[in-house]
Ligand SMILES: NC(=O)c1ccc[n+]([C@@H]2O[C@H](COP(=O)([O-])OP(=O)(O)OC[C@H]3O[C@@H](n4cnc5c(N)ncnc54)[C@H](O)[C@@H]3O)[C@@H](O)[C@H]2O)c1
Ligand SMILES: Nc1ncnc2c1ncn2[C@@H]1O[C@H](COP(=O)(O)O)[C@@H](O)[C@H]1O
């Protein structure tokens with residue numbers, strides 16, 4: 001039996017567009033002779049629908065779209081699609097919806113399976129909307145017994161994690177039902193290294209529970225969440241029967257053999273994708289039959305692709321064709337400039353140079369060198385006159401004061417204002433360039449360099465910004481925009497950008513390192529504090545100076561008000577400063593207290 005898994009890039013709320021993407025995949029799968037097509041979690045409404053689920057009109061429209069889709073699907077193909085389903089018993093208690101997989105066969109709705117484990121940690125808030133499914137469920141297709149799970153349902157493998165997250169274990173219950181194989185419909189957000197982690201977990205689960213697993217994951221980015229795809233089919237032995245490409249749409253076709261009760265393993269490697277089509281869903285899905293698309297060769301390569309997809313999808317799903325950013329010749333704006341070019345093409349990126357009397361010459365020359373390397377346009381808007389006008393206007397109220405950080409911030413706010421003016425006038429998306437290290441300690445100006453529609457690298461620590469830029473210069477980047485440079489062995493990131501010390505250039509001779517611990521130390525403290533919730537004692541035991549740790553903890557807590565007002569942050573770590581980080585602002589608790 002041929003089984004097809006469609007890694008689709010779905011848009012939240014685009015019910016007709018998502019239905020079309022499912023239908024296209026179904027027609028393609030049917031032409032390939034597939035008997036069953038599986039598409040991702042909540043594919044019809046897009047994931048995550050968040051509070052759209054509170055609108056009765058949205059629920060009704062989704063229901064109607066499902067009925068219409070069922071009528072249009074090829075009759076010889078069974079389709080398992082993620083969608084929302086009303087809980088008819090909600091009046092007797094419980095939430096009014098299920099997060100479900102619906103089996104459509106011969107153009108009719110045959111069975112509904114509902115997600116049993118509803119995550120409520122980090123970015124997930126499914127208990128807010130959904131009632132959990134009550135029991136393990138499966139269906140029979142041509143005498144093959146297929147167990148159905150949805151995303152979190154497969155993440156409670158106690159033996160793999162060495163701890164139990166939920167009392168219910170849907171996979172263990174399906175093992176008791178003696179199913180032939182289990183399918184999982186997912187919308188599993190990307191974090192660094194997660195494609196490999198999922199693979200290890202699923203291989204362990206196959207051996208632990210004793211059945212093959214086919215796992216289909218959404219691809220694309222919705223708001224702050226990036227979905228990598230990397231769907232998998234794991235055979236009974238733990239061997240990988242198929243692996244979908246990461247960060248690309250695709251139709252994975254695999255063969256289940258009823259005799260061996262297993263998927264056929266070819267072990268053939270496919271090719272690593274070299275380009276990310278802009279509107280992939282409107283073209284036929286790239287097909288992979290029994291192929292293993294390789295995992296990214298390094299976490300830098302993986303992270304790069306994730307950020308490119310995150311920027312591209314945010315722009316196109318919000319209706320932007322062009323990006324603007326402030327280009328200072330520093331490493332952060334350099335990385336964001338390169339990402340923007342890879343995401344939308346050099347012809348759609350504008351870098352704005354805004355020198356002040358404190359700007360170095362290399363802030364101009366390095367920014368221009370990058371723009372020339374990558375072929376995008378620049379605009380130079382010196383801000384000295386605007387600074388003088390601001391200072392003049394504020395001269396009277398500031399008469400009895402000394403220049404301080406206020407004047408520094410004015411420069412940043414002038415730049416932020418100019419960038420937003422360009423964004424308004426020409427319909428650009430302004431991307432802010434702050435990295436995670438500065439967002440963590442508040443080393444940025446509210447309504448200044450934090451301005452923007454999307455914070456593209458605000459979950460990327462400064463040390464990783466450097467490693468991504470070094471990786472870019474190693475010439476392994478696949479983006480078409482860099483093909484010429486890569487083929488000539490030329491640098492993408494000007495070497496001076498990599499070698500000079502980071503500086504805000506808001507006053508003479510200012511260096512980040514005069515205000516902050518060295519970034520290697522700061523980033524290790526932040527990783528332990530923010531991602532791993534370590535205490536002062538833990539951090540000191542790890543070799544950090546107590547005074548430095550206390551200072552960082554204080555800065556992190558004090559900067560909460562800034563983070564709450566910054567743009568959506570593309571999530572790439574286990575703990576991003578986004579919807580999964582819910583710290584109080586007006587709080588007396590010192591992180592160093594415990
Ligand atoms: N802009 C840049 O490009 C850049 C880059 C690197 C470093 N920096 C550095 O970042 C620093 C920015 O200075 P800053 O932190 O004073 O800037 P800021 O103006 O962004 O934030 C401080 C202001 O925020 C308000 N505020 C403080 N606590 C608040 C709260 N709990 N709720 C609401 N509002 C509150 C107050 O008005 C306060 O003056 C400077 O040291 C600058 O050198 C800036
Ligand atoms: N001189 C500058 N021209 C354009 N954009 C600038 C300039 N200086 C700073 N910026 C923008 O602000 C952020 C933060 O600057 P830091 O150097 O980190 O202080 C920078 O990435 C640019 O987007």
Ligand SMILES: N[C@@H](CCC(=O)O)C(=O)O
Nearest residue numbers: 119151152155187188189
């Ligand atoms: N914990 C899983 C699943 C979350 C979900 O059910 O959406 C993940 O990170 O991918």
Ligand SMILES: O=P(O)(O)OP(=O)(O)O
Nearest residue numbers: 328330331332333502503
């Ligand atoms: O934000 P940038 O680009 O100016 O980078 P840096 O802060 O390292 O100068």
